[in-house]
Amino acid sequence: MIKLKPLSYFKTVVELGSVSAAAERLYIAQPPLSKALSQLEEECGVRLFERSSRGMTPTEAGHYLYQRACTLLQMTAEVEEEMRAFGEGQRGMLRIGTVSMGIPRVGQMMQAVRQCLPELSFSLYQGDTGYLEELLEKQRIDLALVHLPLTSSEVPNRMIPLAHSSFRALCHPGSPLAQYSTLNLKQLSLYPLTLLRRKSGFGVYEQVLQSFAKRGLKSQVFADASDIPMMCYLAQQNMAVALLPV
Known part of the structure; x- marks a missing residue:
């Protein structure tokens, strides 16, 4: 099997035309370089150089090997850089x-x-927090933007808070709520709501219900959904007010 180092030596000798010049360029002694060239010829089974007092001239086989060596060594350098x-x-x-x-x-x-x-x-993945936690556990994704709280103890605890979540209420233009720039829970308790809910575990849905309960209010959950476009559709149809975490 031909190795890369002898090919590199061979390429340098062809380009400089002599073993002495190549040895100087490669910072090695002439005897090891000459031995490496002889071993390369033995491995190839052909003579690669015409040797004379004027230097080293590649044979036809030597010219062919030189072209292939240039390509191979360039590819190797590129692969090393990519790795x-x-x-x-x-x-x-x-x-x-x-x-x-x-x-x-x-x-x-x-x-x-x-x-x-x-x-x-x-490579992008979209889903609720529970689904993304599962992907993290299985190492199918490298990082995830999620809503707290996390439910799995298996997820790596390298967590960086990006922002505190707030909510926006999306309602039909004809809804009485549309006239307000801000809303409180007491106002929202009077209307049917659609809330984002995880497929499993504690999340935004449960947090919102707790917030109502802490204030002694009863929420009217018309529908929970794991899909925000569905929540938006319900709001557009004036069927419910969508509470969206942002």
Whole structure:
């Protein structure tokens, strides 16, 4: 099997035309270099050089091997550089999960990362917090933008708070609530609501109900949903007021 180092030696000898010049360029002694060239000829089974007092001239086989060696060594250098970039996180794929309301923030983050790491690509996943926690546990995503609280003790505890969640009420333009710029829970308790609910675990749905209960108010949950577009549809049809975490 032909190894890369002898090919590199061979390429240098062809380009400089002599063993002495190549040895000086490669910072090695002439005897080891001559031995490496002889072993390369034995491995190839052909003579690679015409040797004369004027120097080393490649044979037809030597010219062919030189062309292939240039290609192979260039490819090897590129692969090494690419692997180094992967190791330093400059290339590869970043797998990001996000809840629906986190999509704009993810977009901003992707733009910022791409400016620093133009070779990095992304794979995006969208779902509720419980689903994204599951993907993190299975190491199918690298990071996730989620709503607190987390439910799984298996998720790595490297957590960075980005912002405190607030809520926006989405209602039909004809709703009496549409005239207000801000709303309180007492006002909302008078209307049917649609709330975001996780498929499992404690989340936004339970937090909202607790907030009503702490104030002695009874909420009117018309429908819970795991899909924000469905909540928006119910609000547009004047069937419920959608409380959306932002």
